[in-house]
Amino acid sequence: MEPLMASSRFVFFLSPILLLISSQSLAQPEFPSHDCFNEKGNYTTGSTYQTNLNTLLSSLSSPSNNGNGYGFYNSSFGENADQVHAIALCRGDVMADTCRGCLSNSTKKLTQVCPNQKEAIGFYDECMLRYANRSIYGAMEKDPVFPLWWNIHNLSSSDVDGFFQEMRKLLKDLSGQAAANGSLRKFAVGNKNAPNFQPIYGLAQCTPDLAEQACSECLDAAMGEITAYCERKQGCRVQNPSCTVRYEVNRFYDPTTVVPLPSPPPPLSSPLPPSTSTGGSKSRRSRTVIIIVVPIIVSVVLIVIFFCICLRVRRTKKKLETKKLLPSSDDTDEIGSAESLQFDLATIRDSTDDFSEANKLGQGGFGSVYRGRLLNGEDIAVKRLATNSVQGDLEFKNEVLLVAKLQHRNLVRLLGFCLEGSERLLVYEFVPNASLDHIIFDPTKRAHLDWVRRYKIIVGTARGLLYLHEDSRLRIIHRDLKASNILIDAEMNPKISDFGMARLFVLDQTQGNTSRIVGTYGYMAPEYAMCGHFSVKSDVYSFGVLVLEIVSGQKNSGFQHGENAEDLLSFAWRSWRDGTASNLIDPTLNTGSRTEIMRCIHIGLLCVQENVADRPTMASVILMTNSYSLTLPVPSQPAFYLHSSIGSDMPLRSEYNSDRSKSNPVKVMEYETFTEPHPR
Numbered sequence: 001m002e003p004l005m006a007s008s009r010f011v012f013f014l015s016p017i018l019l020l021i022s023s024q025s026l027a028q029p030e031f032p033s034h035d036c037f038n039e040k041g042n043y044t045t046g047s048t049y050q051t052n053l054n055t056l057l058s059s060l061s062s063p064s065n066n067g068n069g070y071g072f073y074n075s076s077f078g079e080n081a082d083q084v085h086a087i088a089l090c091r092g093d094v095m096a097d098t099c100r101g102c103l104s105n106s107t108k109k110l111t112q113v114c115p116n117q118k119e120a121i122g123f124y125d126e127c128m129l130r131y132a133n134r135s136i137y138g139a140m141e142k143d144p145v146f147p148l149w150w151n152i153h154n155l156s157s158s159d160v161d162g163f164f165q166e167m168r169k170l171l172k173d174l175s176g177q178a179a180a181n182g183s184l185r186k187f188a189v190g191n192k193n194a195p196n197f198q199p200i201y202g203l204a205q206c207t208p209d210l211a212e213q214a215c216s217e218c219l220d221a222a223m224g225e226i227t228a229y230c231e232r233k234q235g236c237r238v239q240n241p242s243c244t245v246r247y248e249v250n251r252f253y254d255p256t257t258v259v260p261l262p263s264p265p266p267p268l269s270s271p272l273p274p275s276t277s278t279g280g281s282k283s284r285r286s287r288t289v290i291i292i293v294v295p296i297i298v299s300v301v302l303i304v305i306f307f308c309i310c311l312r313v314r315r316t317k318k319k320l321e322t323k324k325l326l327p328s329s330d331d332t333d334e335i336g337s338a339e340s341l342q343f344d345l346a347t348i349r350d351s352t353d354d355f356s357e358a359n360k361l362g363q364g365g366f367g368s369v370y371r372g373r374l375l376n377g378e379d380i381a382v383k384r385l386a387t388n389s390v391q392g393d394l395e396f397k398n399e400v401l402l403v404a405k406l407q408h409r410n411l412v413r414l415l416g417f418c419l420e421g422s423e424r425l426l427v428y429e430f431v432p433n434a435s436l437d438h439i440i441f442d443p444t445k446r447a448h449l450d451w452v453r454r455y456k457i458i459v460g461t462a463r464g465l466l467y468l469h470e471d472s473r474l475r476i477i478h479r480d481l482k483a484s485n486i487l488i489d490a491e492m493n494p495k496i497s498d499f500g501m502a503r504l505f506v507l508d509q510t511q512g513n514t515s516r517i518v519g520t521y522g523y524m525a526p527e528y529a530m531c532g533h534f535s536v537k538s539d540v541y542s543f544g545v546l547v548l549e550i551v552s553g554q555k556n557s558g559f560q561h562g563e564n565a566e567d568l569l570s571f572a573w574r575s576w577r578d579g580t581a582s583n584l585i586d587p588t589l590n591t592g593s594r595t596e597i598m599r600c601i602h603i604g605l606l607c608v609q610e611n612v613a614d615r616p617t618m619a620s621v622i623l624m625t626n627s628y629s630l631t632l633p634v635p636s637q638p639a640f641y642l643h644s645s646i647g648s649d650m651p652l653r654s655e656y657n658s659d660r661s662k663s664n665p666v667k668v669m670e671y672e673t674f675t676e677p678h679p680r
């Protein structure tokens with residue numbers, strides 16, 4: 001150890017830059033998964049942030065740093081805006097040396113793959129490393145999710161149900177144990193046999209900075225993703241920044257190294273500033289670290305000061321540019337960024353064969369949709385807006401810019417727009433399969449949509465909607481969620497389309513003198529259909545209708561059960577009340593967990609409650625699907641304002657007199673709270 005340090009010290013004195021270059025030229029294995037969080041901001045090369053980050057990372061992986069003694073590392077370095085926070089965690093059964101080796105690889109690799117990002121996360125099999133410019137210690141973060149098929153072989157289909165059932169039981173049990181284990185190591189491993197005696201090995205682990213409750217919640221959420229991502233696989237792991245669940249048919253952990261925690265626990269050691277140590281050899285090492293670290297800091301700081309002076313002018317410029325990305329309608333410079341999303345009409349005409357009938361995919365509420373292929377081979381879908389919008393060009397561009405920023409795996413991506421003469425076009429990513437209505441309401445196609453797929457569609461749609469409602473910075477209310485607005489991609493993932501149309505299609509939301517109802521009969525919440533009041537809860541209502549449709553394979557409007565024509569909601573409610581809810585289940589769904597199906601019916605009914613306050617938010621819906629231990633409220637009779645005689649799924653547009661809306665303070669509040677966070 002000592003000779004190595006001495007030589008490193010020599011290199012450090014020679015040139016910190018040489019060190020950066022030389023450490024980066026060593027090849028570390030690729031991360032099976034990582035994320036650079038591009039949207040969370042970048043630092044410039046040579047900035048104080050970078051220096052702090054490098055110092056922090058080298059201290060994390062330094063041999064003198066033992067973390068909390070059980071593979072967990074937490075530290076921060078720097079001041080104010082340049083402060084960097086890092087957390088690292090090794091798999092609970094990994095030995096100290098392997099753990100350190102893994103961290104050493106991660107610290108080098110992560111700055112390589114995310115060269116200028118302020119926040120990043122990388123996972124190896126044995127360890128996880130993340131850093132950020134915000135405090136991340138003690139915060140439970142279940143997004144983003146990093147699923148990984150550790151074993152791509154499929155289980156044979158006759159065994160899947162039994163295997164998954166036992167696997168869930170195992171992981172649930174391990175989750176409980178891991179959450180309850182002490183504050184040093186929240187980790188549990190174990191095994192169980194599937195009904196065909198196939199052994200299943202499982203693991204659950206949280207970063208130990210989480211409290212028991214937060215750890216449980218995180219593991220529950222990760223388990224919820226297993227259904228969606230691990231379909232039939234023999235081995236799979238789902239991770240997020242705060243926890244991991246994993247199962248395999250082979251034993252992937254070393255049970256002999258999982259030693260019980262001793263009592264009393266060893267003292268926590270925080271790496272920066274180097275802690276005063278107890279052991280003699282340890283304190284010598286700490287001194288070495290001080291001797292090494294101090295000169296690096298000094299020399300790097302000198303260099304950085306020099307760079308800072310040079311870069312100051314540039315950085316101020318950068319700041320202004322960043323500001324421009326913030327929504328602000330009269331900032332004409334914003335259009336500069338919009339230009340990059342702008343397609344010219346000739347390109348679009350070529351790609352769609354001049355909007356030929358053959359390329360027409362459908363007709364939506366806002367115009368026709370065409371399929372196209374760009375010269376680079378990329379497939380697109382082009383929405384040709386009916387041109388009766390009163391929105392100005394500038395506003396249109398601003399809105400496109402905002403909506404294009406909404407990116408989520410369960411949303412169809414807006415790639416750009418075209419604005420020429422009276423043409424207004426929106427260019428979207430092309431989603432290969434049909435929309436959900438073409439599958440779920442088609443008697444033959446429906447039979448291929450087994451419960452696992454339907455459940456994945458329900459959960460994915462819920463996630464997309466949650467993102468629109470709460471996680472995106474715009475807080476969008478969809479207002480026209482329905483089966484035909486859910487597109488299904490090649491992996492059968494749902495993607496919500498047509499969101500943000502209310503913004504792109506100017507609906508005079510802030511004027512208060514006219515307002516338009518955009519929506520579809522059968523999916524519209526009663527308060528919206530009748531009074532024009534909308535909120536996130538009107539989307540929740542539409543979502544509830546959609547869930548019941550997916551479970552039953554029947555349209556809400558034009559629902560048939562035996563001889564009786566009545567609407568789906570009435571039938572669902574009656575069956576639920578009479579304890580015959582299984583009558584609602586699509587007869588082609590002969591596999592799949594009954595409990596899961598019944599739970600979805602229950603959730604669907606809660607979403608269509610007449611009283612807006614009784615409907616759950618999308619965040620609660622996700623929680624309900626994730627956590628089976630959560631007891632759901634009992635639904636009461638849903639709203640029946642429409643019956644199949646007048647039901648139709650034609651898009652509805654109607655003007656309504658605003659006098660009513662003016663006298664209704666609730667409505668105005670909803671507009672302000674949910675759709676216009678940046679009044680323009």
Ligand SMILES: *[C@@H]1O[C@H](CO)[C@@H](O)[C@H](O)[C@H]1NC(C)=O
Pocket residue numbers: 040041042080081118133134135
């Ligand atoms: C982190 O950096 C981003 C982008 O530069 C900035 O917007 C954010 O405020 C920073 N967060 C903290 C806690 O400093």
Ligand SMILES: *[C@@H]1O[C@H](CO)[C@@H](O)[C@H](O)[C@H]1NC(C)=O
Pocket residue numbers: 038039040041042116
């Ligand atoms: C940060 O840099 C990456 C490319 O290195 C870029 O894609 C991303 O948009 C940048 N993020 C911000 C917020 O500027």
Ligand SMILES: *[C@@H]1O[C@H](CO)[C@@H](O)[C@H](O)[C@H]1NC(C)=O
Pocket residue numbers: 074075076135137268270
């Ligand atoms: C972890 O780091 C945070 C931020 O620096 C600090 O507040 C906290 O005390 C640290 N916790 C431990 C156990 O070291």
Ligand SMILES: *[C@@H]1O[C@H](CO)[C@@H](O)[C@H](O)[C@H]1NC(C)=O
Pocket residue numbers: 026027028029098099101102103105124126
């Ligand atoms: C770290 O990377 C080296 C190759 O540079 C590799 O041999 C070693 O196994 C890696 N260690 C861990 C724990 O991943």
Ligand SMILES: *[C@@H]1O[C@H](CO)[C@@H](O)[C@H](O)[C@H]1NC(C)=O
Pocket residue numbers: 152153154232
């Ligand atoms: C597993 O099944 C999926 C579809 O069910 C199939 O696409 C994939 O190729 C299969 N994988 C293997 C390794 O057999």
Ligand SMILES: *[C@@H]1O[C@H](CO)[C@@H](O)[C@H](O)[C@H]1NC(C)=O
Pocket residue numbers: 092177178180181185187188258259260261
């Ligand atoms: C976690 O707790 C369970 C029982 O609650 C115990 O059997 C197991 O050994 C503990 N695991 C660790 C790694 O401490």
